[in-house]
Amino acid sequence: MARINGSRPFPDVPTRHPKIDVPLWAVLLGLAGRIGAHLVVFLVRHPVAVAVLLAVAVVRQRFGLVGLGVGLLVLAVVAGLWRLLHRRSFTWLVGWIRGRLRLLVIYRWRWRPVMVHTDLAIRIPVSNGDRVSFAETFPRIRTIRSDRWGDQLRIELLYGQTPELWAEQAEALRHAFRARSCRIRSDRVGFIWVDFARRDPLAVPVPPFDLDGPDADGTGDGDDDGPVDLSGIPVGRREDGELWRLPVRGAHVLIAGATGAGKSAAVWATIRGLAPAVRAGLVELWVCDPKGGMELAFGQAMFSRFATDTDSIADLLDDAVAVMRKRAARLRGVARSHTPTTDEPLIVVIVDEIASLTSYVTDRDLKRRLSASLPLLLSQGRAPGVVVIGAVQDPRKEVLPFRDLFPVRVALRMTEADQVDLVLGDGARDRGARADEIGEDMPGVGYVLLDGQADPVRVRAAWVDDAEISRMARRYPVPAVAELLDLVGDGPDGWTPDVDGRAA
Structure with a gap:
């Protein structure tokens, strides 16, 4: 029955795949076609490299090794002259070739x-x-x-x-x-x-810039166009090797970092960048050092106001608010921003540890005064020419409630990853600002975020040692102290005159 129904399986029939004879010339032709296609793609993608190789081959064929050597020597001389005459375009060309x-x-x-x-x-x-x-x-x-x-x-x-x-x-x-x-x-x-x-161009400390050279303004053009460019003073180096320029005029700056992260290096580099303008009378430094003056007293000859205790700091900030309101009233309807002059200089209020004025003050009256003056300066002081540079260790809101009023923020080494976003804004760490991964052996290295800038930039502040601070204080004092120094002489090394607890 099974045979009738045809359920018996058929045996497998052995089969052989047919052979296709391909001529050798066809194989070679196909191989040549593939090689030619790759060559065409290479020529299209890299025309300059192909042109250079072809030129070297032609010169070698016509003039020999001597001619090729002479040509390379001439090319090296032309490149050297080009680099001296117009370094920017030469650097662009070298970067493009690389x-x-x-x-x-x-x-x-x-x-x-x-x-x-x-x-x-x-x-x-x-x-x-x-x-x-x-x-x-x-x-x-x-x-x-x-x-x-x-x-x-x-x-x-x-x-x-x-x-x-x-x-x-x-x-x-x-x-x-x-x-x-x-x-x-x-x-x-x-x-x-x-x-x-x-x-890493920031692996080694950045030396301070020459303020007395032919390019004291830091523009890179070789000419000293003025005391200093307040819209971007050179304070260090960026990761790409360019100057790190910190805007001071029309900007408040917050420098945040853990203990030993290099906040003092950033502050002193900023003071040093402003030094020529201080001597010219275009900038006044009003400095608050809640640590009793241990950190910033070395540069007292450069400071127009210097306060070291909470009472005097509160007075200083109240005076800054008064100057701000007076200037704002005078500039109303006249100008939208203040232009520094010797009669009305830019006032830069520097607070070394701003958290000690916002969270660690126990006196209610002083805390009320400080809590009123600092936000006023940060919210209204940029246009009248009263700006604030503050340093802080803990950037949390409960420690620094008006943190967002600083348009320019610098994040040095942090102890926690979340603190990076607290300083530079949400998502800054994901965009590359790994401030929590900065080593303890790299003080002054951090990330800066400018107002309106989406991506943080890795920077390192120039290192200003004690000897340079003393030299800077003697060479760039405020005008009143400069006149006094002219009368009494420089005195011993590191000595600066003191007038009623103030530099001037």
Whole structure:
């Protein structure tokens, strides 16, 4: 019955796959076509490198090794002259060449596998009969900048990607490309910057800048255009090797950091940057040192007002509020911002430990006065030319309730990761401000966030030692003390005259 129903299985019939004879010339032709396609792609992507190699080959063929050596010598001389005459364009060209080389040697080879393993590439399943394959789309490198410190890649985001998604993979990207650090910065819509740092230009202390040289204004043009540029005084170095310029005119500055983080270095670097303007009478320093004067008394000859106890600090701040209101009344309807002059200089109120005036005062009357004057100065003092520079250890709201009134904030080494966002704003740590990871052996290193700036910048304040502070105090005193020094002489090393507990 089973045979009638046909249920008996048929035996497997052995089969042989047919052989296809392909001529050798067809194989060679296909191989040559693939090689040619890769060469065309290489020529399109790297025309400058191909042109340079071709030029070297032609010179070597026509003039020999001697001609090639002479050509390279002439090129080196031209490059040296170019660097002396116009350093900015020369630096840009060198960075562009270095970036193209690193793009060819490193990023072209590693980019696709790194994007796949970090889930930054989009894989779309494609059905092909019984088989399922994946079509992969990769983010494209649109621009690359490179210097001796690191690389900056401008990336075009794929559909559905955000800068936050890339920020989550920053640590994986750092290890994949063997970088010291990786930071993600937002660009215009659809683009981001990925910064890979290979070396740390802030690993060694930054020496103080020459205030007496031909470029005392710090503009880099070789000319001394004035005592100091108050919209951005040089106080240190940035991670990219450029000057760190701290705005003072029209800005309040908050410097936050743990004990030993280098707050005093940032304060003294700022005072030193203002020194020429102090001597010229364009800036007055009103300094509050709640530690009894132990930290800032060395520069007393540069201070127009100097207070070391809570009572005198309250008086100083009340006087600053009075000056602010008087100037605001005079400038009403005349000007929108104050212009420093010798008759009406910019007043910079420096408070070494501002938390001691906001949270640690037990006297109710003094606390009321301080709680009233500081917010008034921070909310109304920028336009009339009365600005505040404050240093604090604990940036919490209960310690510093008016923290958000500081448009310029500097985060030095922090003890907790959450404190970074308290100082620089929400998400600052995810955007690369790892202030809690700064080593204890790097005082003065931190991150600065300017008003209206989305991404923090890593900086290091210049180190000003005690000898330089003493020299600075003798050379850049306030005008009244300068006249007194002219009468009595400089005196012994480190000596400065004192007039009723004030420098002037």
